Amino acid sequence: MKNIIQHINKAFDHRIRLGIMSILMVNESADFNTLKELLGVTDGNLASHAKALEAEEYIAIEKQFIGKKPNTSYKATKLGKKAFQEHIEALEKLIRKS
Amino acid sequence: MEAKDYLKDIQDIKEMMSKSTQFISLSGLAGILAGIYALIGAYIVNQLISNHSSYYVTLESKTFKLILLTAVIVLVLSIVSAYILTAQKAKKQNEKVWNASSKRLLANFSIPLITGGILILLLLKNGSYGLIAPMTLIFYGLACVNASKYTFRDIKYLGITEIILGLFAVQFSGYVLVFWILGFGVCHILYGSIMYFKYERN
Numbered sequence: 001m002k003n004i005i006q007h008i009n010k011a012f013d014h015r016i017r018l019g020i021m022s023i024l025m026v027n028e029s030a031d032f033n034t035l036k037e038l039l040g041v042t043d044g045n046l047a048s049h050a051k052a053l054e055a056e057e058y059i060a061i062e063k064q065f066i067g068k069k070p071n072t073s074y075k076a077t078k079l080g081k082k083a084f085q086e087h088i089e090a091l092e093k094l095i096r097k098s
Numbered sequence: 099m100e101a102k103d104y105l106k107d108i109q110d111i112k113e114m115m116s117k118s119t120q121f122i123s124l125s126g127l128a129g130i131l132a133g134i135y136a137l138i139g140a141y142i143v144n145q146l147i148s149n150h151s152s153y154y155v156t157l158e159s160k161t162f163k164l165i166l167l168t169a170v171i172v173l174v175l176s177i178v179s180a181y182i183l184t185a186q187k188a189k190k191q192n193e194k195v196w197n198a199s200s201k202r203l204l205a206n207f208s209i210p211l212i213t214g215g216i217l218i219l220l221l222l223k224n225g226s227y228g229l230i231a232p233m234t235l236i237f238y239g240l241a242c243v244n245a246s247k248y249t250f251r252d253i254k255y256l257g258i259t260e261i262i263l264g265l266f267a268v269q270f271s272g273y274v275l276v277f278w279i280l281g282f283g284v285c286h287i288l289y290g291s292i293m294y295f296k297y298e299r300n
Binding site: 026030092 | 118
Protein backbone atom coordinates (compact mmCIF):
# COMPACT_ATOMS: atom_id res chain seq x y z
CA MET A 1 0.00 0.00 0.00
CA LYS A 2 2.77 2.39 0.97
CA ASN A 3 4.42 1.71 -2.33
CA ILE A 4 1.34 2.80 -4.26
CA ILE A 5 0.88 5.98 -2.27
CA GLN A 6 4.43 6.93 -3.20
CA HIS A 7 3.40 7.07 -6.81
CA ILE A 8 0.40 9.30 -6.16
CA ASN A 9 1.97 12.49 -7.32
CA LYS A 10 1.23 15.61 -5.31
CA ALA A 11 1.93 17.75 -8.35
CA PHE A 12 -1.18 16.32 -10.00
CA ASP A 13 -3.34 16.58 -6.93
CA HIS A 14 -5.48 19.40 -8.27
CA ARG A 15 -8.22 19.43 -10.87
CA ILE A 16 -6.61 22.08 -13.06
CA ARG A 17 -3.11 20.56 -13.02
CA LEU A 18 -4.62 17.15 -13.68
CA GLY A 19 -6.55 18.67 -16.59
CA ILE A 20 -3.52 20.39 -18.09
CA MET A 21 -1.52 17.16 -18.01
CA SER A 22 -4.39 15.09 -19.44
CA ILE A 23 -4.69 17.43 -22.40
CA LEU A 24 -0.94 17.54 -23.01
CA MET A 25 -0.67 13.75 -22.87
CA VAL A 26 -2.84 13.36 -25.96
CA ASN A 27 -1.97 16.57 -27.81
CA GLU A 28 1.50 17.40 -29.04
CA SER A 29 1.03 20.92 -27.72
CA ALA A 30 -1.76 23.23 -26.69
CA ASP A 31 -1.85 27.01 -26.47
CA PHE A 32 -3.03 29.09 -23.55
CA ASN A 33 -6.47 29.87 -24.93
CA THR A 34 -7.20 26.27 -25.89
CA LEU A 35 -6.35 25.14 -22.36
CA LYS A 36 -8.40 27.95 -20.87
CA GLU A 37 -11.42 27.06 -22.99
CA LEU A 38 -11.19 23.33 -22.29
CA LEU A 39 -10.70 23.68 -18.56
CA GLY A 40 -13.03 26.63 -18.06
CA VAL A 41 -10.64 28.55 -15.80
CA THR A 42 -9.47 32.16 -15.47
CA ASP A 43 -6.19 33.43 -16.94
CA GLY A 44 -4.51 33.86 -13.57
CA ASN A 45 -5.56 30.48 -12.32
CA LEU A 46 -4.32 28.68 -15.41
CA ALA A 47 -1.03 30.60 -15.44
CA SER A 48 -0.22 29.78 -11.83
CA HIS A 49 -0.99 26.08 -12.18
CA ALA A 50 0.97 25.90 -15.42
CA LYS A 51 3.88 27.55 -13.65
CA ALA A 52 3.73 24.97 -10.87
CA LEU A 53 3.94 22.15 -13.43
CA GLU A 54 6.77 23.92 -15.21
CA ALA A 55 8.68 24.22 -11.93
CA GLU A 56 8.54 20.40 -11.68
CA GLU A 57 9.78 20.27 -15.28
CA TYR A 58 6.67 18.28 -16.24
CA ILE A 59 5.70 20.74 -18.94
CA ALA A 60 7.64 23.13 -21.15
CA ILE A 61 6.34 26.60 -21.91
CA GLU A 62 7.09 28.18 -25.23
CA LYS A 63 6.42 31.85 -25.87
CA GLN A 64 6.35 33.32 -29.33
CA PHE A 65 4.67 35.99 -31.38
CA ILE A 66 2.08 35.22 -34.01
CA GLY A 67 1.98 38.52 -35.86
CA LYS A 68 1.70 41.04 -33.05
CA LYS A 69 -0.08 38.74 -30.65
CA PRO A 70 1.95 36.92 -28.02
CA ASN A 71 1.20 33.22 -28.03
CA THR A 72 2.07 30.83 -25.24
CA SER A 73 2.02 27.14 -25.93
CA TYR A 74 2.55 24.22 -23.62
CA LYS A 75 4.06 20.81 -24.12
CA ALA A 76 4.45 17.84 -21.82
CA THR A 77 8.08 16.86 -21.24
CA LYS A 78 9.32 13.26 -21.25
CA LEU A 79 9.64 13.46 -17.49
CA GLY A 80 6.10 14.81 -17.17
CA LYS A 81 4.65 12.07 -19.34
CA LYS A 82 6.40 9.38 -17.34
CA ALA A 83 5.30 10.90 -14.03
CA PHE A 84 1.71 11.24 -15.21
CA GLN A 85 1.65 7.67 -16.48
CA GLU A 86 2.81 6.46 -13.07
CA HIS A 87 0.22 8.66 -11.41
CA ILE A 88 -2.58 7.11 -13.47
CA GLU A 89 -1.32 3.60 -12.77
CA ALA A 90 -1.23 4.36 -9.05
CA LEU A 91 -4.77 5.74 -9.17
CA GLU A 92 -5.97 2.61 -10.93
CA LYS A 93 -4.31 0.35 -8.38
CA LEU A 94 -5.85 2.31 -5.51
CA ILE A 95 -9.30 2.02 -7.00
CA ARG A 96 -8.91 -1.70 -7.56
CA LYS A 97 -7.79 -2.20 -3.95
CA SER A 98 -10.75 -0.48 -2.36
CA MET B 99 -8.75 6.41 1.55
CA GLU B 100 -11.19 8.32 -0.63
CA ALA B 101 -11.49 5.88 -3.50
CA LYS B 102 -14.31 7.97 -4.88
CA ASP B 103 -12.01 10.95 -5.37
CA TYR B 104 -9.53 8.84 -7.27
CA LEU B 105 -12.30 7.50 -9.46
CA LYS B 106 -13.36 11.08 -10.12
CA ASP B 107 -9.75 11.91 -11.03
CA ILE B 108 -9.66 9.10 -13.57
CA GLN B 109 -12.97 10.26 -15.02
CA ASP B 110 -11.67 13.82 -15.28
CA ILE B 111 -8.54 12.60 -17.04
CA LYS B 112 -10.57 10.59 -19.53
CA GLU B 113 -12.95 13.45 -20.17
CA MET B 114 -10.16 15.98 -20.78
CA MET B 115 -8.31 13.59 -23.08
CA SER B 116 -11.34 13.01 -25.28
CA LYS B 117 -12.63 16.57 -25.09
CA SER B 118 -9.29 17.96 -26.19
CA THR B 119 -8.96 15.62 -29.16
CA GLN B 120 -12.55 15.18 -30.30
CA PHE B 121 -14.94 17.69 -31.75
CA ILE B 122 -18.31 16.82 -30.26
CA SER B 123 -20.48 19.58 -31.67
CA LEU B 124 -20.97 17.89 -35.01
CA SER B 125 -24.70 17.91 -35.61
CA GLY B 126 -26.65 14.76 -36.43
CA LEU B 127 -29.45 16.94 -37.76
CA ALA B 128 -27.08 18.20 -40.44
CA GLY B 129 -26.59 14.60 -41.57
CA ILE B 130 -30.34 14.10 -41.86
CA LEU B 131 -30.68 17.30 -43.91
CA ALA B 132 -27.77 16.31 -46.18
CA GLY B 133 -29.52 12.99 -46.77
CA ILE B 134 -32.78 14.71 -47.70
CA TYR B 135 -31.00 17.08 -50.11
CA ALA B 136 -29.28 14.07 -51.68
CA LEU B 137 -32.60 12.27 -52.18
CA ILE B 138 -34.14 15.34 -53.81
CA GLY B 139 -31.00 15.69 -55.95
CA ALA B 140 -31.21 12.04 -56.97
CA TYR B 141 -34.85 12.49 -57.98
CA ILE B 142 -33.92 15.46 -60.18
CA VAL B 143 -31.02 13.53 -61.74
CA ASN B 144 -33.32 10.61 -62.44
CA GLN B 145 -35.79 12.94 -64.20
CA LEU B 146 -32.95 14.47 -66.20
CA ILE B 147 -31.72 11.06 -67.36
CA SER B 148 -35.17 9.80 -68.32
CA ASN B 149 -35.78 13.00 -70.33
CA HIS B 150 -32.44 12.60 -72.06
CA SER B 151 -32.87 11.82 -75.73
CA SER B 152 -29.92 9.53 -76.53
CA TYR B 153 -28.80 6.42 -74.69
CA TYR B 154 -25.45 7.74 -73.48
CA VAL B 155 -24.94 10.84 -71.37
CA THR B 156 -21.78 12.43 -72.72
CA LEU B 157 -19.64 15.09 -71.05
CA GLU B 158 -20.65 17.74 -73.59
CA SER B 159 -24.38 17.14 -73.27
CA LYS B 160 -26.70 19.56 -71.54
CA THR B 161 -27.97 16.73 -69.35
CA PHE B 162 -24.50 16.10 -67.94
CA LYS B 163 -24.05 19.77 -67.13
CA LEU B 164 -27.42 19.86 -65.36
CA ILE B 165 -26.52 16.72 -63.39
CA LEU B 166 -23.25 18.35 -62.35
CA LEU B 167 -25.11 21.52 -61.34
CA THR B 168 -27.52 19.47 -59.21
CA ALA B 169 -24.61 17.72 -57.50
CA VAL B 170 -22.90 21.04 -56.76
CA ILE B 171 -26.10 22.55 -55.33
CA VAL B 172 -26.65 19.50 -53.09
CA LEU B 173 -23.04 19.72 -51.91
CA VAL B 174 -23.19 23.46 -51.16
CA LEU B 175 -26.55 23.17 -49.34
CA SER B 176 -25.21 20.27 -47.25
CA ILE B 177 -22.06 22.15 -46.27
CA VAL B 178 -23.96 25.33 -45.39
CA SER B 179 -26.53 23.45 -43.25
CA ALA B 180 -23.79 21.46 -41.55
CA TYR B 181 -21.93 24.63 -40.68
CA ILE B 182 -25.00 26.48 -39.35
CA LEU B 183 -26.28 23.54 -37.27
CA THR B 184 -22.83 22.71 -35.94
CA ALA B 185 -22.22 26.33 -34.96
CA GLN B 186 -25.56 26.34 -33.14
CA LYS B 187 -24.78 23.13 -31.29
CA ALA B 188 -21.30 24.37 -30.39
CA LYS B 189 -22.79 27.52 -28.91
CA LYS B 190 -25.15 25.42 -26.78
CA GLN B 191 -22.26 23.29 -25.54
CA ASN B 192 -19.94 26.22 -24.91
CA GLU B 193 -17.51 24.91 -27.48
CA LYS B 194 -16.02 27.08 -30.20
CA VAL B 195 -16.78 25.98 -33.77
CA TRP B 196 -13.32 26.91 -34.85
CA ASN B 197 -10.98 25.34 -32.32
CA ALA B 198 -8.00 23.01 -32.41
CA SER B 199 -10.11 19.86 -32.60
CA SER B 200 -12.46 21.07 -35.33
CA LYS B 201 -9.48 22.19 -37.41
CA ARG B 202 -7.91 18.78 -37.00
CA LEU B 203 -11.22 17.15 -37.90
CA LEU B 204 -11.54 19.22 -41.05
CA ALA B 205 -7.94 18.64 -42.12
CA ASN B 206 -8.26 14.88 -41.74
CA PHE B 207 -11.59 14.85 -43.53
CA SER B 208 -10.27 16.97 -46.41
CA ILE B 209 -7.16 14.99 -47.29
CA PRO B 210 -8.92 11.88 -48.74
CA LEU B 211 -11.77 14.00 -50.07
CA ILE B 212 -9.56 16.43 -52.00
CA THR B 213 -7.43 13.56 -53.27
CA GLY B 214 -10.58 11.91 -54.60
CA GLY B 215 -11.83 15.20 -56.03
CA ILE B 216 -8.63 15.82 -57.97
CA LEU B 217 -8.53 12.23 -59.18
CA ILE B 218 -12.10 12.53 -60.45
CA LEU B 219 -11.32 15.80 -62.24
CA LEU B 220 -8.30 14.16 -63.90
CA LEU B 221 -10.43 11.21 -64.99
CA LEU B 222 -13.07 13.57 -66.38
CA LYS B 223 -10.37 15.39 -68.29
CA ASN B 224 -9.22 12.12 -69.82
CA GLY B 225 -12.77 11.18 -70.72
CA SER B 226 -12.99 8.06 -68.59
CA TYR B 227 -16.02 8.65 -66.46
CA GLY B 228 -17.23 5.12 -65.83
CA LEU B 229 -15.83 4.91 -62.32
CA ILE B 230 -16.49 8.44 -61.17
CA ALA B 231 -19.77 7.81 -59.36
CA PRO B 232 -18.51 4.86 -57.26
CA MET B 233 -15.33 6.79 -56.53
CA THR B 234 -17.25 9.66 -54.94
CA LEU B 235 -18.72 7.13 -52.49
CA ILE B 236 -15.37 5.45 -51.82
CA PHE B 237 -13.40 8.64 -51.21
CA TYR B 238 -16.17 10.17 -49.14
CA GLY B 239 -16.17 6.98 -47.06
CA LEU B 240 -12.38 7.13 -46.62
CA ALA B 241 -12.67 10.78 -45.57
CA CYS B 242 -15.25 9.84 -42.92
CA VAL B 243 -13.13 6.98 -41.57
CA ASN B 244 -10.08 9.24 -41.41
CA ALA B 245 -11.98 12.04 -39.67
CA SER B 246 -13.72 9.73 -37.20
CA LYS B 247 -10.72 9.70 -34.86
CA TYR B 248 -11.43 13.34 -34.09
CA THR B 249 -15.17 13.23 -33.53
CA PHE B 250 -17.95 10.74 -32.76
CA ARG B 251 -17.00 7.15 -33.57
CA ASP B 252 -20.31 6.72 -35.44
CA ILE B 253 -18.74 8.55 -38.39
CA LYS B 254 -16.39 5.61 -38.81
CA TYR B 255 -19.28 3.21 -39.44
CA LEU B 256 -20.86 5.69 -41.84
CA GLY B 257 -17.54 5.78 -43.70
CA ILE B 258 -17.19 2.00 -43.85
CA THR B 259 -20.75 1.69 -45.16
CA GLU B 260 -20.01 4.27 -47.88
CA ILE B 261 -16.84 2.43 -48.93
CA ILE B 262 -18.69 -0.90 -49.21
CA LEU B 263 -21.49 0.72 -51.22
CA GLY B 264 -18.87 2.33 -53.46
CA LEU B 265 -17.20 -1.01 -54.14
CA PHE B 266 -20.58 -2.60 -54.93
CA ALA B 267 -21.29 0.30 -57.27
CA VAL B 268 -18.12 -0.56 -59.22
CA GLN B 269 -19.30 -4.15 -59.64
CA PHE B 270 -22.92 -3.30 -60.46
CA SER B 271 -22.28 -0.18 -62.48
CA GLY B 272 -25.75 -0.14 -64.01
CA TYR B 273 -27.27 0.74 -60.66
CA VAL B 274 -24.98 3.61 -59.73
CA LEU B 275 -27.87 5.94 -58.94
CA VAL B 276 -29.32 3.35 -56.54
CA PHE B 277 -26.00 3.16 -54.66
CA TRP B 278 -25.79 6.94 -54.59
CA ILE B 279 -29.28 7.16 -53.13
CA LEU B 280 -28.34 4.55 -50.52
CA GLY B 281 -24.95 6.11 -49.74
CA PHE B 282 -25.59 9.82 -49.74
CA GLY B 283 -29.31 9.78 -49.01
CA VAL B 284 -30.37 6.84 -46.85
CA CYS B 285 -27.06 6.45 -44.97
CA HIS B 286 -26.90 10.13 -44.03
CA ILE B 287 -30.48 10.09 -42.76
CA LEU B 288 -29.85 6.85 -40.88
CA TYR B 289 -26.55 7.80 -39.22
CA GLY B 290 -27.70 11.40 -38.73
CA SER B 291 -30.74 10.12 -36.82
CA ILE B 292 -28.64 7.72 -34.76
CA MET B 293 -26.32 10.59 -33.79
CA TYR B 294 -29.21 12.92 -33.14
CA PHE B 295 -30.98 10.51 -30.80
CA LYS B 296 -27.74 9.47 -29.12
CA TYR B 297 -26.21 12.86 -28.41
CA GLU B 298 -28.66 15.70 -29.00
CA ARG B 299 -32.13 14.76 -27.93
CA ASN B 300 -32.56 15.97 -24.37
